[in-house]
Amino acid sequence: MVRENKLHDLCITVPTFFKCPISLDVMKSPVSLCTGITYDRSSIQRWLDDGNNTCPATMQTLYSKDIIPNRTLHSLIQIWTDSVHHRVNPPVSPSKEQVLQAITELTDSNGLNRFGLNLITKVNRFAQDSDQNKAFLAKLDGFVALMVSLLDNVDGSVEFLEQILTALSFVLEKIEDREALKNHLLKGKNKKCLDSIVLVLQRGSNNSRIAIARILKFIAIDAESELLIGENEALITELLKLSSPEKDPKLIENCLSCLVAISKPKRNKMKLVKIGVMKILSKLLTESNISVAVVEKALKLVETASSTSEGRKEICEDSVCVAAILNKVLKVSNVATEHGVTTLWSVCYLFRDQKAQEAVTLANGLTKILLLIQSNCSPHVRQMCMDLLKIFRVNSKSCLSSYDTKTSHIMPF
Structure with missing residues (x-):
């Protein structure tokens, strides 16, 4: 139980109803009398053993001395x-010598037991303590390779895997040789790391999932690493699932960042579309609070x-998605506008898809395109908007049929 003097030193307020009315200490074993008042067992037992037959707090006569x-x-x-335990008794960060010993023992034990979990937890406490400690581990010969080898050999222990991935994420920004980490993770002998x-990703905490995405x-x-990651369809599928609107916002952001990073190869683009990326993105873009x-x-x-x-x-077949894209081009950022x-330029102008053009018209897209032309957008965006106006200008249903797209003045309606 937390000591009162330590709580006082740390300015931690103890809830009144946690205190025994007799001793005024935090109750270890709260029991209630027939009056409904609760005391610590040892205090009220002494009161009753002394021959008292009243409730100390209310002085009511007890019709029963049973304690519940x-x-x-x-x-x-x-x-x-x-x-409050960690505030009263904060864990002491391990020293460099203790961490080096833990790493040695991890190497010898191969980590496959509860003892190994305690060792890697000690390493993570050390890394979490300061940037200097993170840099020390990142530059320690063989540390990254050891973490990956443990990741490659552990079967089914999610808790242990989470600790290993946490360790790697801690030192990530201090690693100078990204190529070496890539080779360790993607070209390991047993190739179980991605599994x-x-x-x-399936069973871990959000913090562990974020660490993986990072x-x-x-x-x-490079293209090689992007393709090697993209080859694992189960991995891409899980990252996509974790990007759905109901997930934690920070998790969504990191998973999307990862998917963007690996989406350049055509093979990966095709795979993302195949596993349903547009359905998830359409749902995200229709959310108002992202x-x-x-x-x-x-x-x-x-x-x-x-x-x-x-x-x-x-x-093009999802008019809701097209409308959501239009809704975001004016309200978010210059980056969002350009994307x-x-x-819209690709589907409506370059590939002339009729369904997409109709969806843009129904979503009042022409007005938004005109407003964009008048805004402080980049020359590249302005030119694409002008191209889009040319498409709608020749549409007989459009009020722009007589609009001269060579001018940059907004059309008076």
């Missing part, structure tokens, strides 16, 4: 005690999908 455990209050006190990563983005440094960063990344992936015939087909306009 207050289990609900006991649980609340335990939860509160656990929450272990998929397991954590690691994969970090090693996606962050700017998420919108930008979602629109970048939509633009990527529009460079494939299959992706364009899905975009959104590029997609």
Whole structure:
């Protein structure tokens, strides 16, 4: 139980109903009398053993001296005690010598037991303590290779895998040789690393999933690494699932960042479309409370999908998606505007899809395109908007049929 003097030193207020009315200390074993008042068992037992037959707090005569455990209050006190435990007794960060010893023992034990979990947890406590500690581990000869080898050999222990991935994510920004990490993760002898990563994506915590997305983005440094990651369809599928609107916003952002990083090869674009990327992106873009960063990344992936015939087909057949893209081009950021306009330009102007053109018209897209031309957009975006106006100018149903697209003045309606 937390000591009162330590709580006082740390200015932690103890809830009044956690204190025994007799001793005024936090109750270890709360019990209630027939009057409904709760005391610590040892205090009220002494009161009763002394021959008293009244309730100390109310001075009511007790018709029964039975004491009943207050289990609900006991649980609340335990939860509160656990929450302040680390403030009262903060864990001591391991020294460099202790961490080096832990790493040696991890190497010898191969990590495949509870002892190994304790060792890697000690390493993570050390890394979490400071940037200097992270840099020390990143530059430690063989550390990254050891972490990957453990990731490659552990079967089914999600908790252990999470700790390994956490360790890698801690030192990520301090790693100078990204190529070496890429080779360790993607070209390991047993090639089980990505399978272990998929397991954590399926069953791990959000923090572990975010760590994975950061690691994969970090090693996606060339076409080879992008293709090697993209080959694992289960991995891509899980990242996409974790990007759906109901997930944690930070998790969505990191998963989308990872998908953007690996989406350049045509093979990967095709795979993303095949496993349903447009359905997820359409749902995201129709949400009203997503962050700017998420919108930008979602629109970048939509633009990527529009460079494939299959992706364009899905975009053009989803009028809700087209309307959502139009809705974001004016309200988010210059980056979002460019991605959104590029997609519309691709499907409506470059590939002349009739369904997409109709969806733009129904969503009041012509007015938005005109407003964009008058805005402080980039010359590239303005030119694409002018191209789009040419398409709608020749549409007999459009009020722009007599509009001269060579001018940059907005048409008076």
